[in-house]
Amino acid sequence: MSKPGEAGLKALADYLASDMLACNQVIVDRMQSPVALIPQLAAHLVAAGGKRLRPLLTLAAARMCGYNNQDGRMRHVEIAACVEFIHTATLLHDDVVDDSQLRRGLASANAIFGNKASVLVGDFLFARSFQILTADASLGVMAILSAASATLAEGEVMQMTTQNDLSTSVEQYLQVIYGKTAALFAAACESGAVIGEATPEQREALRMYGANLGMAFQLVDDALDYAADQATLGKEVGDDFREGKVTLPVLAAYDAGDEEDRIFWRRVIEECDQHPGDLEAALDRIAKTNAIGITLKCAEDYAAKARENLSMFPDDTLKNLLLETASYSASRER
Amino acid sequence: MSKPGEAGLKALADYLASDMLACNQVIVDRMQSPVALIPQLAAHLVAAGGKRLRPLLTLAAARMCGYNNQDGRMRHVEIAACVEFIHTATLLHDDVVDDSQLRRGLASANAIFGNKASVLVGDFLFARSFQILTADASLGVMAILSAASATLAEGEVMQMTTQNDLSTSVEQYLQVIYGKTAALFAAACESGAVIGEATPEQREALRMYGANLGMAFQLVDDALDYAADQATLGKEVGDDFREGKVTLPVLAAYDAGDEEDRIFWRRVIEECDQHPGDLEAALDRIAKTNAIGITLKCAEDYAAKARENLSMFPDDTLKNLLLETASYSASRER
Numbered sequence: 001m002s003k004p005g006e007a008g009l010k011a012l013a014d015y016l017a018s019d020m021l022a023c024n025q026v027i028v029d030r031m032q033s034p035v036a037l038i039p040q041l042a043a044h045l046v047a048a049g050g051k052r053l054r055p056l057l058t059l060a061a062a063r064m065c066g067y068n069n070q071d072g073r074m075r076h077v078e079i080a081a082c083v084e085f086i087h088t089a090t091l092l093h094d095d096v097v098d099d100s101q102l103r104r105g106l107a108s109a110n111a112i113f114g115n116k117a118s119v120l121v122g123d124f125l126f127a128r129s130f131q132i133l134t135a136d137a138s139l140g141v142m143a144i145l146s147a148a149s150a151t152l153a154e155g156e157v158m159q160m161t162t163q164n165d166l167s168t169s170v171e172q173y174l175q176v177i178y179g180k181t182a183a184l185f186a187a188a189c190e191s192g193a194v195i196g197e198a199t200p201e202q203r204e205a206l207r208m209y210g211a212n213l214g215m216a217f218q219l220v221d222d223a224l225d226y227a228a229d230q231a232t233l234g235k236e237v238g239d240d241f242r243e244g245k246v247t248l249p250v251l252a253a254y255d256a257g258d259e260e261d262r263i264f265w266r267r268v269i270e271e272c273d274q275h276p277g278d279l280e281a282a283l284d285r286i287a288k289t290n291a292i293g294i295t296l297k298c299a300e301d302y303a304a305k306a307r308e309n310l311s312m313f314p315d316d317t318l319k320n321l322l323l324e325t326a327s328y329s330a331s332r333e334r
Numbered sequence: 335m336s337k338p339g340e341a342g343l344k345a346l347a348d349y350l351a352s353d354m355l356a357c358n359q360v361i362v363d364r365m366q367s368p369v370a371l372i373p374q375l376a377a378h379l380v381a382a383g384g385k386r387l388r389p390l391l392t393l394a395a396a397r398m399c400g401y402n403n404q405d406g407r408m409r410h411v412e413i414a415a416c417v418e419f420i421h422t423a424t425l426l427h428d429d430v431v432d433d434s435q436l437r438r439g440l441a442s443a444n445a446i447f448g449n450k451a452s453v454l455v456g457d458f459l460f461a462r463s464f465q466i467l468t469a470d471a472s473l474g475v476m477a478i479l480s481a482a483s484a485t486l487a488e489g490e491v492m493q494m495t496t497q498n499d500l501s502t503s504v505e506q507y508l509q510v511i512y513g514k515t516a517a518l519f520a521a522a523c524e525s526g527a528v529i530g531e532a533t534p535e536q537r538e539a540l541r542m543y544g545a546n547l548g549m550a551f552q553l554v555d556d557a558l559d560y561a562a563d564q565a566t567l568g569k570e571v572g573d574d575f576r577e578g579k580v581t582l583p584v585l586a587a588y589d590a591g592d593e594e595d596r597i598f599w600r601r602v603i604e605e606c607d608q609h610p611g612d613l614e615a616a617l618d619r620i621a622k623t624n625a626i627g628i629t630l631k632c633a634e635d636y637a638a639k640a641r642e643n644l645s646m647f648p649d650d651t652l653k654n655l656l657l658e659t660a661s662y663s664a665s666r667e668r
Binding site: 135146 | 367368369370371372423424427430431449450451453454455456457458460461462464465467468469471473476477480481483484486487488490491492494495
């Protein structure tokens with residue numbers, strides 16, 4: 001039995017199955033290099049099989065706007081592969097930066113191949129995505145994806161500078177997750193719209209749909225770090241806690257907590273002075289203040305906005321699948 | 335008194351002073367970000383003041399091919415800044431990957447700002463360079479620079495996989511330094527040629543000039559790691575030795591050494607089993623086998639080829655300065 005939210009995403013992937021198959025083929029073909037370690041390391045991540053949500057969005061947006069390979073090419077598939085390469089590059093660099101040992105339930109690339117190889121293969125995939133974009137020759141798509149890549153790096157740096165800082169405002173937190181996650185979701189959708197020769201209104205609607213979807217997605221991710229077991233999440237539970245990341249569950253618990261709660265949060269997050277039992281104590285304080293509920297409500301609000309962003313499109317199967325994907329993004333069962 | 339080789343490079347920078355000034359301005363302007371840490375970290379590297387050899391090559395190649403801002407723009411300056419951004423991004427990642435503490439005689443960015451920030455700001459500069467290229471709108475230049483970026487990453491990965499391996503052939507070593515250094519020199523020159531609307535022959539000649547110059551440059555760099563004192567080099571002497579990098583000085587000393595030499599090299603490079611006094615012992619063995627002389631001779635051969643590559647261009651000041659730059663690249667006094 002599939003999880004409640006997952007049905008929407010799976011149905012979207014099924015509906016676009018032949019495009020996704022072609023996209024996977026481009027990913028495998030274009031990560032090749034005479035330097036054997038590059039495809040080996042890249043294949044490890046590809047084999048770990050992420051949900052491919054971002055390329056799926058590019059393919060869906062292109063089809064929504066009527067892209068039908070009328071140019072005799074598979075531009076939407078190429079661009080979708082670029083989006084996945086950019087995402088994979090950031091995953092590789094994130095895992096190095098955060099010293100993560102698990103990714104999607106498997107040992108992370110840096111844990112197996114080392115930090116050096118992960119940094120360099122990330123650079124390779126990023127460069128390769130711009131080679132593909134150059135060959136595609138759409139300056140519009142290049143502008144979108146190069147800007148999103150810069151915003152992504154800015155978001156990650158901003159996250160780093162807010163780490164261990166409980167005076168971070170909710171607004172700053174939302175800026176961080178826009179940069180680190182939502183900007184690429186937005187760019188994935190907008191790129192597909194450009195390929196599909198969307199009207200300016202359609203393009204803007206799909207860009208906003210992606211942005212709101214990405215916000216919902218990251219909010220739930222941040223909630224799950226305090227609410228899921230390792231088997232479901234496929235990553236180490238309490239990662240954010242151990243790193244002193246200031247996410248909405250922590251901000252909400254800190255904000256709604258009493259003085260004793262605040263003393264606790266300052267010690268574990270600001271001073272990073274953590275002892276056995278502290279993660280459990282953090283989970284208790286988060287439960288007491290309904291911080292997960294607050295975070296998931298925020299995610300649901302963004303998902304609702306994402307659904308509204310699609311109102312201009314005619315009701316058809318693809319639109320309904322994207323509406324379901326928005327519900328999926330805000331579901332804690334993903 | 336300037337060093338013998340340096341006069342050529344300094345004269346080239348002087349000749350192109352107003353272009354270089356404009357290029358520095360673009361570099362400073364385009365590394366700005368609302369995320370304050372990004373320009374702070376980038377400024378540290380810019381302030382450390384490299385020779386800016388790569389952007390200088392782009393500017394010189396564009397001018398050699400007659401670029402005279404007839405388009406009312408400063409395309410050569412923008413592209414030169416991109417080349418420097420790509421180079422700076424790789425320096426940031428290299429220093430993280432190699433855990434280097436010094437860069438150009440100052441504390442490295444990772445030593446001051448940490449590995450996380452260095453990886454992410456490298457990503458930002460790389461993304462930013464593609465934003466600038468997209469705005470410039472030359473697909474030709476984008477193809478050159480995205481391919482060079484991928485080759486750069488391949489070169490670095492290949493260097494990693496040959497590390498500690500004395501069975502690396504000289505040919506493999508030359509492939510590594512082509513990837514990690516010469517490819518971007520070649521791309522810097524070729525990009526300038528494209529901006530200057532060069533003929534295919536001029537473009538190829540300048541590409542080859544850059545490639546040969548880059549080979550000479552890296553060979554001398556590898557020689558200096560065993561032959562210079564720290565003050566001259568601006569980096570830690572013996573870095574390559576400590577990391578077990580297999581460079582030409584080591585390959586030549588291993589090849590020309592007796593059985594006792596080979597036992598030594600296998601212990602310190604392959605097993606990385608190094609003790610106090612081993613660097614001095616390595617320098618003695620390198621001196622005994624004339625391994626530095628062999629490496630510098632190889633560099634001089636590439637520099638001579640670089641000079642020949644310019645034969646089709648009319649004799650003028652700029653050509654003479656590029657000829658001198660080739661001499662500079664092969665000089666151990668740089």
